[in-house]
Amino acid sequence: MRVLGVDPGLTRCGIGVVEGIAGRPLTMLGVGVVRTPVDADLSLRLLAAEEGIEEWLDEHRPEVVAVERVFSQHNVRTVMGTAQVSAVAMLCAARRGIPxxxxxxxxxxxxxxxxxxxxxxxxxxxxxxxxxLAAPPKPADAADALALAICHIWRAPAQNRLQQAVALHTVNATKGRTA
Amino acid sequence: MRVLGVDPGLTRCGIGVVEGIAGRPLTMLGVGVVRTPVDADLSLRLLAAEEGIEEWLDEHRPEVVAVERVFSQHNVRTVMGTAQVSAVAMLCAARRGIPxxxxxxxxxxxxxxxxxxxxxxxxxxxxxxxxxLAAPPKPADAADALALAICHIWRAPAQNRLQQAVALHTVNATKGRTA
Known part of the structure; x- marks a missing residue:
């Protein structure tokens, strides 16, 4: 499974691409940061973030994009920009049909x-x-993006089993009603 | 001036298009709401919002897109979705070079x-x-989007004068330094 992790941020958006399956050694395919000009209008910063994320998707063609879930109660000062860049990343993936x-x-x-x-x-x-790796990836946003991708690879089997169980239960419940 | 106002929201995103200049009667060119399916994944909802907003931009070709500024301290429960749809609207405009x-x-x-x-x-x-109009536009998100467009038409002359003053001051300050 090839996963592109996104640690969203307006000034620095961490990107990390990891390939592997749970229980086996993992491989880093790429890591970096998409930056947007601090003094530009917000709409142009979002456009720059989109262009940067599109380049990563073009180059690595991930099967899944894993994005950090943003909470409104944390870091109130920067949370809006973070939420907005996460929306850009989700949108770029959804347009390509990537989960x-x-x-x-x-x-x-x-x-x-x-x-x-x-x-x-x-x-x-x-x-x-x-x-x-020979050394920790820098900046921290890049390391966090790799951690997100690793987290997704390791959690995906459990999530898939859960989804299958829910789907099976729904099918059985439906059968029960129509019987 | 033709302005497309956006009252961002994930379930209902208000859109209102108004044409006119400050001090003259204004004309409504269109009003409506972009809805996204409540039970869909967030990334697919943002994609649906993008498609809806693109249709409005295609149809009305506004000179400016006016978006409600979202604050993190208000409506904590829904603010993340609101911030994310506002990002989608800003991105759609920026891609077309619309301020x-x-x-x-x-x-x-x-x-x-x-x-x-x-x-x-x-x-x-x-x-x-x-x-x-014969009756207030419904839902309220649609009326708010029209209000945003009206607000922009009326505030734009003052904002332009301010920007010109700042630009002039910068030019003069630069001249002063290089003299």
Whole structure:
């Protein structure tokens, strides 16, 4: 499974591409940051973010895009820009028919470090180890995007089993009603 | 000046198109709502919002898109979806090279009713009067989108004068430095 992780941000949007399946060593295919000019109009910054994300999608053709789920109660000062860049990433994926998965920051931290309250350094250290990199990816947004992609690869089997169970239950319930 | 106003929302996104200049009677060219399916994935809802907004832009070819400025402290439950649909609207405009103007809800209310704390009924009544409509546009999101467009037409001359003054001041300051 090839997953493109997006850690949304208006000034720096982290992007990380990871390939692999749960239980096997993972491979990093790319990592970087999409930046937008701080002094430009918001609409032009969103356009620049779209262009940057489109380039990553063109180059890596992921099967899934994993985006950090943004909460309104955190970082009130920057949350609107973060929510808006996450919308741009979701839109770019949806236009290509690529499924989008959202994971919360604590799900991501728990997946890669074992603790939902791990700090940035711990996440960076685990990403470095899991992807067998020579050094932690910088800036932190890039490491977080890789962590998102890893989190999705590891959680996807459980999510798929859950969806199958729900679908099966729905089918059975429907059968029960029509019998 | 032809302005397309957008009152962003994930379930209902109000759209209103108004033509005119400050100090003259205004004309409504169109009003409606872009809806997205409540039970769909967020990425597909944003895609549906994009398709709806694109249709309005295709049909009316506005010179300016006026979008409500979203604040994170209001309506915490729905603010993320609102911010994300506003991003979609800004992106659609920016891709076409159409300038985007943001106005706060209180600027819009003050422009059309004289009070920044006017209620929805007052805004609807004034929009109906100013555009010489037979009845207030429904739902309220549609009326709010028209109010945004009206607000922009009326505020634009002052904003342009301000921008010109700032530009002139910058030119003069630069001349002063290089003299």
């Amino acid at each position: 989008v998965a959202l994971h919360t920051p604590s799900e991501v931290k728990a997946a890669v470090t074992g603790s939902g309250r791990a700090d940035k350094a711990q996440v960076g250290a685990m990403v470095t180890r899991l992807l067998r | 985007v103007a943001l106005h706060t809800p209180s600027e819009v209310k003050a422009a059309v009713t004289g009070s920044g704390r006017a209620d929805k009924a007052q805004v609807g009544a004034m929009v109906t009067r100013l555009l010489r």
